[in-house]
Amino acid sequence: MSAICSLTLHELSALMDKGEVTSEQATQSYLDRIGKTDPKLNSYVTVNAQGAIEQAREADKRRSRGEKGPLLGAPVSIKDVMATKGLRTTCSSKMLENFVPPYDAFVVKRLKDAGAVILGKTNMDEFAMGSSTENSYFGPTKNPWDTSRIPGGSSGGSACAVSADLCAGSLGSDTGGSIRQPAALCGIVGMKPTYGRVSRFGLVAFASSLDQIGPMTKDVTDCAIMLNAIAGHDPMDSTCASEPAPDYTKGLDDGVKGLTIGVPDEYFVEGMDPEVEKSVRSAMSALEEAGAKLKRISLPHTKYGVPAYYVLAPAEASANLARFDGVRYGYRTPSATNLNEMYMKSRSEGFGQEVKRRIMLGTYALSSGYYDAYYIKAQKARTLIKNDFVNAFKDVSVIMAPATPTPAFGIGEKSGDPLGMYLSDIFTINLNLAGMPGVSVPCGFSSSGLPIGAQILGNFFDEALLLRAARTLEKALGITGRKPVI
Amino acid sequence: MSLSSEEVRHVATLARLALGQDEERKYGSQLSAILDHISQLGELDTSSVPPTSHALKLSNVVREDAAVQPFDPASWSSNAPSADHGHFRVPKVLD
Numbered sequence: 001m002s003a004i005c006s007l008t009l010h011e012l013s014a015l016m017d018k019g020e021v022t023s024e025q026a027t028q029s030y031l032d033r034i035g036k037t038d039p040k041l042n043s044y045v046t047v048n049a050q051g052a053i054e055q056a057r058e059a060d061k062r063r064s065r066g067e068k069g070p071l072l073g074a075p076v077s078i079k080d081v082m083a084t085k086g087l088r089t090t091c092s093s094k095m096l097e098n099f100v101p102p103y104d105a106f107v108v109k110r111l112k113d114a115g116a117v118i119l120g121k122t123n124m125d126e127f128a129m130g131s132s133t134e135n136s137y138f139g140p141t142k143n144p145w146d147t148s149r150i151p152g153g154s155s156g157g158s159a160c161a162v163s164a165d166l167c168a169g170s171l172g173s174d175t176g177g178s179i180r181q182p183a184a185l186c187g188i189v190g191m192k193p194t195y196g197r198v199s200r201f202g203l204v205a206f207a208s209s210l211d212q213i214g215p216m217t218k219d220v221t222d223c224a225i226m227l228n229a230i231a232g233h234d235p236m237d238s239t240c241a242s243e244p245a246p247d248y249t250k251g252l253d254d255g256v257k258g259l260t261i262g263v264p265d266e267y268f269v270e271g272m273d274p275e276v277e278k279s280v281r282s283a284m285s286a287l288e289e290a291g292a293k294l295k296r297i298s299l300p301h302t303k304y305g306v307p308a309y310y311v312l313a314p315a316e317a318s319a320n321l322a323r324f325d326g327v328r329y330g331y332r333t334p335s336a337t338n339l340n341e342m343y344m345k346s347r348s349e350g351f352g353q354e355v356k357r358r359i360m361l362g363t364y365a366l367s368s369g370y371y372d373a374y375y376i377k378a379q380k381a382r383t384l385i386k387n388d389f390v391n392a393f394k395d396v397s398v399i400m401a402p403a404t405p406t407p408a409f410g411i412g413e414k415s416g417d418p419l420g421m422y423l424s425d426i427f428t429i430n431l432n433l434a435g436m437p438g439v440s441v442p443c444g445f446s447s448s449g450l451p452i453g454a455q456i457l458g459n460f461f462d463e464a465l466l467l468r469a470a471r472t473l474e475k476a477l478g479i480t481g482r483k484p485v486i
Numbered sequence: 487m488s489l490s491s492e493e494v495r496h497v498a499t500l501a502r503l504a505l506g507q508d509e510e511r512k513y514g515s516q517l518s519a520i521l522d523h524i525s526q527l528g529e530l531d532t533s534s535v536p537p538t539s540h541a542l543k544l545s546n547v548v549r550e551d552a553a554v555q556p557f558d559p560a561s562w563s564s565n566a567p568s569a570d571h572g573h574f575r576v577p578k579v580l581d
Contacts (some may be wrong), residue, residue: 099565100565102558102565103557105548114542155501235549238547239542242543304526325502326567327576328562328565328566330567337578338577339576340577344502344503344504356505356509356513357516361520362499364521366495377525377578378536379539380530380532381527383535383537384530384535392532419516419520419523435542436541475495
């Protein structure tokens with residue numbers, strides 16, 4: 001039955017509609033495959049075996065009563081940064097090793113209402129801080145295309161699980177590229193929606209003005225299906241957009257005729273991997289052949305994205321992570337004689353290296369005497385970076401660029417060099433600062449067989465347009481069916 | 487830009503982190519390198535640029551002040567390292 005696991009969400013739901021397979025069978029196939037394959041990949045932190053089977057039986061009952069829906073009975077996974085009621089949610093941290101949320105995140109509730117089956121919680125960089133999924137208390141996740149390499153991060157567990165057919169689709173979160181970068185490095189589709197398009201209620205906060213949840217899927221149609229389920233207003237998140245979400249599966253096949261695609265000079269820099277450049281440029285040509293027009297543009301403040309981000313994101317993180325004090329939930333040191341010592345030791349023992357590094361950086365940037373020089377300066381740089389995009393979208397419909405400067409790098413290659421690791425996000429970070437949507441789509445493979453991803457970036461709330469362009473690219477390239485051999 | 491070990495200790499105290507000597511040294515040099523990279527922002531003339539705290543225009547959201555009980559209070563203390571009769575227990579605050 002392992003062939004079931006290679007199906008997309010829409011293929012699986014068509015089979016379930018025809019009665020050729022039940023959700024329970026599909027769920028059991030995935031659980032079997034996880035049991036057999038995941039020890040080599042470590043994409044899951046927690047497998048929800050019993051709960052998943054119960055949810056699958058419930059979905060099968062709903063279907064037998066005549067209910068339909070593309071996610072009804074679909075086995076999916078959730079990055080372990082989103083609260084799942086009764087199912088532990090660790091953020092891949094010792095701090096939350098035993099945390100069992102008393103409620104579901106908005107997106108989890110939406111998926112459950114749609115009948116999705118939660119197979120389990122996927123591995124990630126601790127508190128979503130990282131680009132390689134090496135910063136996990138539960139050990140690194142491997143890239144299914146080459147297990148000596150990283151899957152990207154921080155949603156590396158989700159990207160790996162989708163790519164290796166260990167779930168039919170997944171939800172990730174993207175603060176500086178954490179959906180799009182691992183999606184590119186694992187050869188799947190990953191979308192960061194517009195800031196506010198998807199509620200953050202129940203998402204453990206990293207950098208609240210940048211965090212956004214989005215789908216990670218086997219193809220573009222699945223991405224639209226999952227976005228349909230999670231987009232929309234939620235009164236529990238005061239930053240959530242109130243405009244109604246359209247049906248993202250409509251118009252996917254309408255093509256790109258008449259679209260102008262911006263090609264930013266700053267995203268094709270000297271020193272970038274030539275195979276990545278070649279692959280992304282041929283993806284652009286494919287869209288040109290499909291009727292789009294390419295136009296060179298400039299996003300002049302691009303290089304200030306990484307420095308601005310590494311002030312703003314750690315500053316917000318240092319405030320958000322102040323809540324982990326060993327009092328109400330999370331890890332508490334066994335050896336403290338007074339309250340202050342308890343705070344200090346619990347935090348020092350409960351957080352990993354990268355998390356502490358970013359808390360330190362953020363605390364420094366916000367500290368008395370440095371606030372204007374770092375924090376306000378970075379917020380002003382953010383304005384310039386955002387305006388670059390706003391100006392560009394006066395002339396072009398979407399922007400196209402590589403998702404990453406190189407294919408997946410080796411495990412351990414950058415773990416001793418935090419700055420080098422930060423610079424691996426140069427092509428994804430700026431979009432978060434601008435708050436705009438972007439989707440990463442597989443566009444080729446390196447000569448050593450590693451996936452390469454192209455990124456399509458759009459104006460605020462232009463997710464439907466991005467998906468249409470992505471779908472056009474997917475059809476033109478025809479590489480979606482290629483699977484890693486594990 | 488180089489952070490002294492005194493500065494590293496000061497920031498760690500503000501962040502309520504107790505660092506070992508090795509961590510102190512390592513963070514000192516790593517944070518210095520990152521701050522060097524960040525100092526590029528100084529090249530930008532931002533004298534007439536307003537700061538952006540959020541990408542989208544946000545306005546205050548108000549709703550009826552209606553009392554609801556979304557969660558069973560007992561479910562909150564179930565994750566506490568130490569709880570007693572619906573209260574969180576902590577080590578003594580004053581010596």
